[in-house]
Amino acid sequence: MTKVLVYPLFSLLILFCVESCFIPHSHYIFTPQSIPAGYQLMKVETVDCDPDTLHLTVEDPSFAVQSNGIIVAVSPVSVATRGRTFSVRAQDKSGTGSEMEVHLVCSAKRQTNKNGQDVLKRTKRHWGPPPLNILENDVGPFPKDMERIVSDSDVDFDVFYTAEGKGVNEFPFGVFSLDKDTGLLRVHKTIDREINPKFILKINALDKITQEKGDEPLFLEIIVDDVNDNNPELEGSLNFSVDEQTANMVVGKVNATDKDDSKTDHVKIKYILKDGLEHFAINPDTGVITTVSNTLDRETKDKHMVTVEIRDLKGAPNGLSNTATATITLNDINDNPPTFRETSFKATTPENKEEEHLILRIPVDDKDLNTTDNWVSKFVITKGNENGYFRIDTDPEINEGLLYVTKPLDYEKTKNIELMISAQNEAELKGTTAQWLSVPVNVAVTDIDEGPEFLAPTVTFTVDENLRNGTIIGTYKAIDPETKSSDGNM
Structure with missing residues (x-):
């Protein structure tokens, strides 16, 4: 053999x-x-x-x-x-x-x-x-x-x-x-x-x-x-999102591969963040990006571009590397209450108007993301509507408050009504110490000439028989609602 x-x-x-x-x-x-x-x-x-x-x-x-x-x-x-x-x-x-x-x-x-x-x-x-x-x-x-x-x-x-x-x-x-x-x-x-x-x-x-x-x-x-002849490569999406105003939150994970021998340090990759360090950090071994502060404000800057470097040989200076840009989009939270464009509002309405009618539009501004529950306003009459004369809605197109009179008002009884209206959102406030804001609204009731009113709707007189024509049998008085006088109203 x-x-x-x-x-x-x-x-x-x-x-x-x-x-x-x-x-x-x-x-x-x-x-x-x-x-x-x-x-x-x-x-x-x-x-x-x-x-x-x-x-x-x-x-x-x-x-x-x-x-x-x-x-x-x-x-x-x-x-x-x-x-x-x-x-x-x-x-x-x-x-x-x-x-x-x-x-x-x-x-x-x-x-x-x-x-x-x-x-x-x-x-x-x-x-x-x-x-x-x-x-x-x-x-x-x-x-x-x-x-x-x-x-x-x-x-x-x-x-x-x-x-x-x-x-x-x-x-x-x-x-x-x-x-x-x-x-x-x-x-x-x-x-x-x-x-x-x-x-x-x-x-x-x-x-x-x-x-x-x-x-x-x-x-x-x-x-x-194996020799270290292959640069590590980034794989998958580098588009991430995270809520604004949140610290120590996971943004996403950067994934990388290397074609070199898996048993060697040629594939041991370190992840490095080259910029954006005031807001973000990256785990050098796992590639997980997190937020480091609660100062990320979507209303100031809604997207952040950060450069990620991957380097093999455990990050040694002589290791091979690659870089790419990760895009981090900030998700909106309701950290901005709606604000009124005026410090107070006035409206007028005629008295005794039977049908419901619009008397005032109340514009507001909100920095949160349009059309979301963080932006859509919800108005509440918090004072002055104890008798139920008013209601308020939201214009779905331009997010204004719509103040309506729902039943007739009487000028002779109430000439002015002071309302307090609060502007809120569909979503609760989050990530802010701000509170819901309110604004005063003065509603003036205008007078309408209605003619005199009889003091009593029914009067009874006793009359002797066989009176001559022209004999006064009694008086029936009327009063003007505006002047409260009966002069010339008999």
């Missing part, structure tokens, strides 16, 4: 477009079963790290990192057949840092071949082949060496290698190639992780003489590591 192994090359890919100190996510090293002190494992290759502030650390006390980045064993180490793993961390003044898992693979034990000679025989692994990592957006120059694929059969047989799958003989074609003689895997093109996050290659080792294929081909996974 042919077994295929992966030998790492210590010359790693040159990475580009990395926003902070970076080392590969993982690395596999084939080692002896017993590693002596002073044994050099590998050199840590860093990208975009500041050499003056770079600090490399190893979590396993059996190993140390020298100043040149080489990892060495500080004491003898035994590697079990199942392997050994430790982590290496790189960090510089950028503060972000990167971590790599180093996997030690026990590579060989002594056996004899068919000719009785001692050979170094690979031990069979009990797990799948380790994945390779490659960074997206590498601009070359190409081709670049990645790893060397070596079969166990190389020890006893002369083999050649084939590779197939996506990136080789399937779309996208020609991304990778495998040298059939050396097993060297190369990359030939720039890779976009957002289109191809990983590749799985099927690799076979075939005997050059018999061209027989091993029973177990190697399915090699190549993971494309």
